[in-house]
Amino acid sequence: MKLSTLRGKIVRFLIYILLACATVTSIYPILWIVMSSFNPGSALYSTTLLPERFTLDHYSELFIKKDFGLWYLNTLKIAFFTMLLALVLVIITAYALSQFRFKGRRISLMAMLILQAFPSFMTMIAVYLLLLQLGILDTHLGLILVYAGGAIPGGAWLVKGYFDGIPRSIPEAAKIDGASNATIFIKVMMPMSTPILTFVALSNFIAPWMDFILARLVLRSAAKKTLAIGLYEMVSSRMNTEFTMFAAGAVMVAVPITILFIILQRFMIQGLAEGASKT
Amino acid sequence: MGRHSKRAGMLSILFMGLGQLYNRQTAKGIVLAAAEAVYIIAFLPYTIRSIKGLITLGDTPQKMVNGKIIQGDHSIFMMVFGIVAIIVLLLFAVLYALNINDAFRVGKLRDEGKKPNSLKASLKNLAEKGFPYLLLTPAGIFTLFLTVVPLIFGILIAFTNYSSPNHLPPRSLVDWVGFENFINLFKIPSLGKTFAGVAGWTMVWAVLATFSTFFVGLVFAVIINANKIVLKKFWRSIFILPWAVPGFISILVMRNMFNGQFGPINKYLTSIGISAVPWLAEPFWAQVTCLLVNLWLGFPYYMAMMSGVLTGIPRDLYEAASIEGASSCQKFFKITLPMVLFATAPLVINGFAYNFNNFTLIYLLTSGNPTSNEYFYAGHTDILLSWLYKLTLEQNQFHMAAVVSIIVFIFVASVSAINYLRTKSFKEEDMVQ
Numbered sequence: 001m002k003l004s005t006l007r008g009k010i011v012r013f014l015i016y017i018l019l020a021c022a023t024v025t026s027i028y029p030i031l032w033i034v035m036s037s038f039n040p041g042s043a044l045y046s047t048t049l050l051p052e053r054f055t056l057d058h059y060s061e062l063f064i065k066k067d068f069g070l071w072y073l074n075t076l077k078i079a080f081f082t083m084l085l086a087l088v089l090v091i092i093t094a095y096a097l098s099q100f101r102f103k104g105r106r107i108s109l110m111a112m113l114i115l116q117a118f119p120s121f122m123t124m125i126a127v128y129l130l131l132l133q134l135g136i137l138d139t140h141l142g143l144i145l146v147y148a149g150g151a152i153p154g155g156a157w158l159v160k161g162y163f164d165g166i167p168r169s170i171p172e173a174a175k176i177d178g179a180s181n182a183t184i185f186i187k188v189m190m191p192m193s194t195p196i197l198t199f200v201a202l203s204n205f206i207a208p209w210m211d212f213i214l215a216r217l218v219l220r221s222a223a224k225k226t227l228a229i230g231l232y233e234m235v236s237s238r239m240n241t242e243f244t245m246f247a248a249g250a251v252m253v254a255v256p257i258t259i260l261f262i263i264l265q266r267f268m269i270q271g272l273a274e275g276a277s278k279t
Numbered sequence: 280m281g282r283h284s285k286r287a288g289m290l291s292i293l294f295m296g297l298g299q300l301y302n303r304q305t306a307k308g309i310v311l312a313a314a315e316a317v318y319i320i321a322f323l324p325y326t327i328r329s330i331k332g333l334i335t336l337g338d339t340p341q342k343m344v345n346g347k348i349i350q351g352d353h354s355i356f357m358m359v360f361g362i363v364a365i366i367v368l369l370l371f372a373v374l375y376a377l378n379i380n381d382a383f384r385v386g387k388l389r390d391e392g393k394k395p396n397s398l399k400a401s402l403k404n405l406a407e408k409g410f411p412y413l414l415l416t417p418a419g420i421f422t423l424f425l426t427v428v429p430l431i432f433g434i435l436i437a438f439t440n441y442s443s444p445n446h447l448p449p450r451s452l453v454d455w456v457g458f459e460n461f462i463n464l465f466k467i468p469s470l471g472k473t474f475a476g477v478a479g480w481t482m483v484w485a486v487l488a489t490f491s492t493f494f495v496g497l498v499f500a501v502i503i504n505a506n507k508i509v510l511k512k513f514w515r516s517i518f519i520l521p522w523a524v525p526g527f528i529s530i531l532v533m534r535n536m537f538n539g540q541f542g543p544i545n546k547y548l549t550s551i552g553i554s555a556v557p558w559l560a561e562p563f564w565a566q567v568t569c570l571l572v573n574l575w576l577g578f579p580y581y582m583a584m585m586s587g588v589l590t591g592i593p594r595d596l597y598e599a600a601s602i603e604g605a606s607s608c609q610k611f612f613k614i615t616l617p618m619v620l621f622a623t624a625p626l627v628i629n630g631f632a633y634n635f636n637n638f639t640l641i642y643l644l645t646s647g648n649p650t651s652n653e654y655f656y657a658g659h660t661d662i663l664l665s666w667l668y669k670l671t672l673e674q675n676q677f678h679m680a681a682v683v684s685i686i687v688f689i690f691v692a693s694v695s696a697i698n699y700l701r702t703k704s705f706k707e708e709d710m711v712q
Binding site: 008012015016018019022023025026027029030032033043044045047049089092093095096097099100102105108111112113114115122123124125126127129130133145146148149150152153156181206209210212213217228231232235243246247250253254257258261262265 | 355356359408410411412414415417418421422424425426427428429430432433436499502503505507508514517518519520521522523524525526527528529531532533534535536538540541542543575579583638639643667668671672677684687688692696
């Protein structure tokens with residue numbers, strides 16, 4: 001008995017050491033980039049974890065030397081409208097697929113599954129050509145349309161699954177009471193599915209902050225740039241002479257998005273737990 | 280077959296709406312006839328021209344006359360227009376078929392001596408039955424133009440010679456070449472070697488990246504949830520951080536941390552007397568770096584998901600096992616692991632598909648480098664998708680990129696189709712009714 005408690009203590013001690021190491025590894029890169037943004041120099045090689053003196057210069061440089069404010073506004077605008085458009089498209093699609101039985105329904109569902117398996121830039125050249133022909137290449141509208149279109153298949157499946165979980169007796173009762181399809185949809189279905197709708201809205205809001213490929217394809221002029229492109233260009237050069245400025249920009253993007261993400265992540269785990277409890 | 284149904288059907292085959300007029304559904308008939316008239320007048324010439332263009336892909340190349348450029352045919356635009364024209368034609372054909380069917384059906388009603396629906400009843404019927412289709416229309420249009428047309432285009436490109444330097448519109452024309460590109464992929468040594476090498480690394484990468492994050496996530500979830508560990512909430516929130524920080528930022532930060540010359544990691548290593556590691560410069564180390572960074576980014580996701588599952592495992596299972604005298608090891612392998620694996624198996628398959636396509640990580644971290652001189656525009660850490668990116672957007676080798684895309688798609692689509700077919704939502708699809 002004594003021996004086993006001793007062994008238990010050693011195991012626990014080792015576990016705490018492991019946890020401590022993992023903590024350092026998890027935090028270090030984040031800490032390093034935050035500290036880099038306060039470093040006085042500008043290049044990567046002169047950056048240290050504990051700077052000689054703290055400076056906020058790089059934050060102001062972002063707005064003076066670069067159009068950081070403009071990029072931020074661009075990204076915010078694109079993210080907001082992508083969220084709205086994607087949400088509307090996803091909801092009505094999911095509603096149709098979940099609440100109605102009609103010819104072609106199963107094929108639509110299957111097609112959506114297969115289509116979402118395509119990597120987005122298999123379609124890039126053609127999307128580029130189509131946007132060019134429609135005259136919306138290098139506009140935010142073009143990018144928003146591309147993002148929202150891409151969000152439909154995955155999002156609609158997710159929301160459809162949630163709608164399916166709502167007992168059919170509820171909308172049917174409303175129908176007997178004489179409510180129209182539209183009323184049932186707005187007054188009954190929507191309020192009952194707030195968690196999943198929040199999830200879809202948030203994830204579509206976050207996506208444009210992270211995306212780099214499509215933004216680079218669609219947006220050509222400097223004034224239209226989003227944050228992801230702007231930040232990438234600062235560190236893609238060989239010498240990394242704008243490294244600390246990148247660090248400052250990274251912090252300014254990461255803080256709000258990280259907070260949103262932590263909210264989002266709760267929904268994801270909750271969703272899995274609920275899915276598991278149903279089986 | 281009755282008199283009316285046959286006549287109405289035949290009339291509608293002849294021209295849209297005629298059968299409806301014969302059935303005395305005047306308004307419907309006029310609308311349908313007008314639809315066909317509009318199509319014939321406004322779209323038919325365009326359709327014929329576009330489909331011709333799709334077949335020939337243009338025959339007049341761009342010319343220089345007296346120092347001025349005379350525009351020739353743009354093969355690629357002709358191809359896109361051809362696809363759109365065919366889709367419009369197909370939609371029209373569906374409408375035509377519905378029109379014939381409708382005329383026939385109403386005719387049959389009349390044969391049986393029933394009265395055809397009045398305009399009001401038809402409209403009501405349409406509103407009722409058409410509502411789901413109406414709801415699906417916007418999504419349909421988006422999918423059609425942003426996914427279906429581009430995909431057909433991408434597939435067709437694989438059968439052309441659309442590539443730099445000799446077949447790049449508008450300067451020159453593109454031609455159909457049949458299966459030549461597919462044959463070349465295996466016949467031309469540099470291409471075949473690149474494909475095999477890149478595909479091999481993609482598989483290794485996807486498998487290792489998925490399993491490393493999965494098992495590290497599992498270990499941490501189990502440790503943190505173990506009874507005697509304190510500060511559970513603290514550890515969990517710390518380890519969530521790498522997942523929460525926007526991925527592209529973390530990857531760019533890592534790219535700098537692993538920088539061979541100036542990066543902090545090598546600085547520390549040399550300061551404690553270990554020689555600097557060529558993290559991003561040597562093929563083997565670059566691949567290791569990709570996996571390490573992915574592990575850092577990816578394990579919190581599995582940890583969080585598994586923690587949720589672990590807290591859901593009923594306590595009495597463990598208690599019963601304890602009473603039976605099971606060791607903690609046995610409890611782990613006989614209760615915890617099977618439960619977790621069962622709940623997270625779909626996530627693993629999704630994770631595999633995700634890593635297979637994880638262009639962002641590879642491109643932002645290594646850009647596929649170090650480059651290989653045996654490869655066709657690819658480097659040692661390039662996965663299929665980043666190679667595709669280079670082929671299309673950097674090297675304009677659209678024809679080969681299309682061939683590789685088709686192969687990638689067949690693979691990824693079958694993996695995810697299997698996954699979804701297994702899931703509950705699809706199996707029980709029709710039980711909802």
